[in-house]
Amino acid sequence: MKKFFTIVVGIILFFSGVNMVFTAEKSSLTFTILFDNYLYREEGLKTKWGFACLVEGMEKTILFDTGSSGDVLLHNISQLKVDPKTVEIVVISHKHWDHVGGLPAFLEINPNVSVYMPASVAQQWEPEIKKRKAKSVAVSQPIEVCKHVFLTGEMKGPVNEQALILDTAKGLIVITGCAHPGIVEMVKNAKKIHNKKIYMVFGGFHLAQKSDAEVKQIIEEFRQLGVVKVGPTHCTGDKAIKLFKDAYGDNYIKIGAGKVIEISE
DSSP, X not given: OHHHHHHHHHHHHHHHHHHHHHHHHHTEEEEEXXXXXXXXXXXXXXXXXXXXXXXXXSSSOEEEOOOSOHHHHHHHHHHTTOOGGGOOEXXXXXXXXXXXXXXXXXXXXXOOSEEXXXXXXXXXHHHHHHHTTOEEEEEOSOEEEETTEEEOOXXXXXXXXXXXXXXXXXXXXXXXXXXXXXXXXXXXXXXXXXXXXEEEEEEXXXXXXXXXXXXXXXXHHHHHHTOOEEEEEGGGOHHHHHHHHHHHGGGBOOOOBTOEEEEEO
16 A cells, blocks of 8 residues: 555656656747847848748747748748747737738748738738638737737837737836837837736847937936836837947847747746
């Protein structure tokens, strides 16, 4: 009887350990930059104007934007050994080709996704999406796309746009395509939706035409909003990226095609 009890306890502990390992794996987030006009890892990757980021570790795997070229996107996906069929949600930030251009090619290899687009452009793309047997979702207001993952909703700007918000144990993570409505406004909107600490903001900030003084003011507003880490890239502009790097030091994250950001919850 004692031997039997020992075996049972051992089995329970074994499966408890398996569950603990499973939980630990699921509690880490991974962001892989699939497309950018900057290169982070040069070996075998291609670059072109645009942005795309894979998000893994939430309830569903998400592709945020698709870059400007399906060929480049799929090439980098292959080189980075990403399985495109694991993607369940595609989020398009705005209508510009450098963010939506790779979508048709991606849907050809994985149509089993829901594509969330700003309402102002969803109607234009709906026939293309449905032709490839994917689901089209028009977004106007803030929406939860899966557990702890939200969209800001379509924000008005020179070009209407939406951002992706992840609600994590470390705080909110905000990913932007180009931030045409204003990067500070988009971060404020994320905080308005969820009144929590902003842990990280990365993506295109659209600051290339801003003066140094204007960028420094934006950095100060980031500080006031409590943004802990930043990863400006794509359309942010070299000068603005350097100003963020100088201001944030170790909390600046260099972004480019091939960059992998891992965050333990």
